Amino acid sequence: MTILSLFACIPISIKVLKGNKEPSNALTLTIAIVGIILSGVAAVLVGPSLGAVYGGALIFDGMASYSNLAVLGITIFSLLLSESGVNTKGTSFAEHTFLILLSAVGMLTLTSSNDLIVSFIGLEIMSIALYVLIGLGHEQLYSKEAAFKYFILGSFASAIFLFGIALIFGATGSTTISSLALQGPLLESRNILLLLGLMLLLVGIGFKVSLFPFHTWTPDVYQGAPTSVSAFMATGVKVVMFTVFLRLAMTHLFISAPKIISTLQIIAVLTMTVGNVTAIVQENIKRLLAYSSIAHAGYILVGIIAACTSKSPEAASATLFYVVGYSVMNIGAFAIVNVFEKEERGNLSIMDYCGLGYKYPLMGIGLAAFMFSLAGIPPTVGFMGKFYIFAAAIKEGYLGLAIIGVVNSLISAYYYLRILVALYMKEPVFEVTPSAGKSSSFVVAATLILTLAMGILSALFYAPALKGVTQLLALH
């Protein structure tokens, strides 16, 4: 992790030094990307040989490197989007890059942490950078409002998370995640401290990944934040927080608290349903994507619930694969929003997308593929992800959850199709031109290829997740 953070920090410090002089965007971007790629190489090559460091507070297992690579990819894509986005390009790009990379360091800490205190540190690094990032958009009113909203609510959530850690420490005398696995008997004896601590911890996580009923901030913040930051939050934060959640689930601690599992089931059902049903009536595409991301958090939670009780690795690896696949298609969708967005919230309603599919074929095919993928239609990653998740749920006996899940993907197909209808089946209503440059188009192309590749050759991307999870399970 030291190496990893250092690699991520080197470009940041250069940028801070140069920030005062406002270097060219291209230079900033190049340095940042080199830094990210170097940390990616480090994550793959050096990470596994390190194993656990800092007395076991950080572990570099297969699961960590899988999520880390996803986070680094997300960071590159978000930077490219920021570089060309209407509301982010220009004067403060150096600061912007610094904050995104800082937030990414927080994310890397979170994915690899085996200690709740370290998790909290990572969470705070990630979140504080995000609070500022949301407010950095050029749109004065909305972006500041979103930043303030997220800051207030996010601080509460962090505090609750920390309080949960304190209670768990009080009950068990330890904050390492792997040692929680041994606390089953304590939980069975109805230890109130431990139970309350775990619940508070879950509330904190639930807020960050926008599970019902902690989801209400999501549409406002995603809508108000600059699009590249929304993309970064909607994907990066989910990847890491679900990885942390997964690590908790894989201790199998919750088997001793069936009430928690049944509560999680209710939350999963409500999250999926509320997200999808509310998304139907959205007119603004960013809000629509926000509600869709809430719904997807619900699907992912189904995988987590299966992982809570599963002794075999499929449930956890399905969840990991789904989170990463979800990130790919969601970044792609946000990238297209980024391309057509205008200053002061222009070109964001679904009507603006009418007839664009023919004028801009790459954007059209891209958005169509992302929408089909989000709806879970083959040959995209969304289908394979849902297949793995529902297979895991059925295997663990959560047939009801799987049925509600597929019914929800039916509901969701309706609003994803609305965007397709606008793209290909209606005449253009407004004159819409792309506002962002080549780097956004690159992101669209790259995520499009990934969406299809992860759908058709999913085994290639699924195998590392499976391997990582199997290793971790063997430890417990």
Next chain:
Amino acid sequence: MAALVFSVVEFVVSLFILQSFDGASHQLQFSESYSWIPSYGINYFVGIDGISLWLVLLTTFLTPITILASWNSISEKVKSFHICIFILETAMLGTFLAMDAVLFYFFWELMLIPMYLLIGVWGGERRIYASVKFFIYTMVGSVFMLLAIIALMYYAKSQTGVLTSNILDFYKLQIPFDQGTFFCPQTLMFFAFALAFAIKVPMFPLHTWLPDAHVQAPTPGSIILAGIMLKMGTYGFLRLAIPLFPKAAAQYGWLFIALALVGIVYGALVAMVQPDMKKLVAYSSVSHLGYVILGLFTLNSQGVTGGLYQMLNHGVSTGGLFLLVGMIYERTHSREISKYGGLAKVLPLFAVSFFLITISSIAVPGTNGFIGEFLILMGTFEKSKYAAVVAVTGVIWGAVYMLWLYKRVFFGKAGELISEEGHEHKHALLDLSPREVAVIIPLVIFVFWMGLFPNHFLDKSKASIEFFVTQHDHYQLTVKTGDPLSPVARK
């Protein structure tokens, strides 16, 4: 042009398969298997047997016809149109060939995307409503099938120790069945599959998406939809739902026979009163597909043979009807029957073609429709005399609505669109062009070839159908080894 050439090449390739297909064997031929998702035991596993053989040929045969038919009617976004047609063809062939359940589902769902775009982009005025309805309706059925497939995979794991989605392995499973209750695994899974297939067929009362989709779809879309896609459903019953869940299929077979009978009569009666030609043909599909389902659920040799044959007939005759309706629509931009009349005098060639396809549709002896319906009725009679009586009335209704349509459109006083006064399309009312004749002639040839020499077609399928009829309750389909065209033998 290139699209046409390639689709013809595909057809020729499929003829080679037909040539080297061994009709004496019921086994799976030309099989290929590659590992796809090893951790779940999912393979890219395809193969042909006597059941899928003709459906594959029907697909490759109708695709060039569709492309040729769209020559003039599709004038916008031609390239995208052909991309859609080819993706659709891939998905349809994949569905017929897949012998791995997940692969089957993969192609099954993939089919939705190009068809959705075909209706939604190139369709009529209410195309958006129709395409979304088509998409959601079909997806409702298939998602439950996905859950059932996953459940089957875990049954395979618990019974054989290996996680697999190989359909041949699924056939060997013993899925718990309890005659007394609906809520036993086999019955539930049977209905999960049956729902998907019944919507696709479509069986009464799940047919309501079909008229909308057909009326709004462009002519090529209608031809593919009626000619090939509807057969996915009936093929699904034959390949998956019945042999995988034989006990549930036997217990609830009466339900499907009853619904098929209702569909036959209801479809025909509703077709009769339609003012719109395309809608009429669409409802006639409901009726015809009712026969197919009836034939399959008799589970005897005549019935199943007739059902399979009727699938092909319906592809040829209804595909042809949609084609002809599309041709006249191109000329007059109206499908309203009451505006026509006396067309036979103006367009003699067109009238003759329409007549030939019509007699195929109403199953006049000597045409293909007769063989199919006759076999189905024979099979039904063996199963239940009362059902046969009801089914026979469908034959009468079929003749009524088709001949009445023919009379109203082609004979009598010249209608609003045809007469001298008050129409502006007179100059466009030319008889069939050589291209259009070239499109129709292969269909007409098949109408009579299949009607006069059914054995040319049935011989290749006989072994497979016999095997299905006698063994469907323990359907141990195997792979034929040593195929000349098969590069990889199954491990």
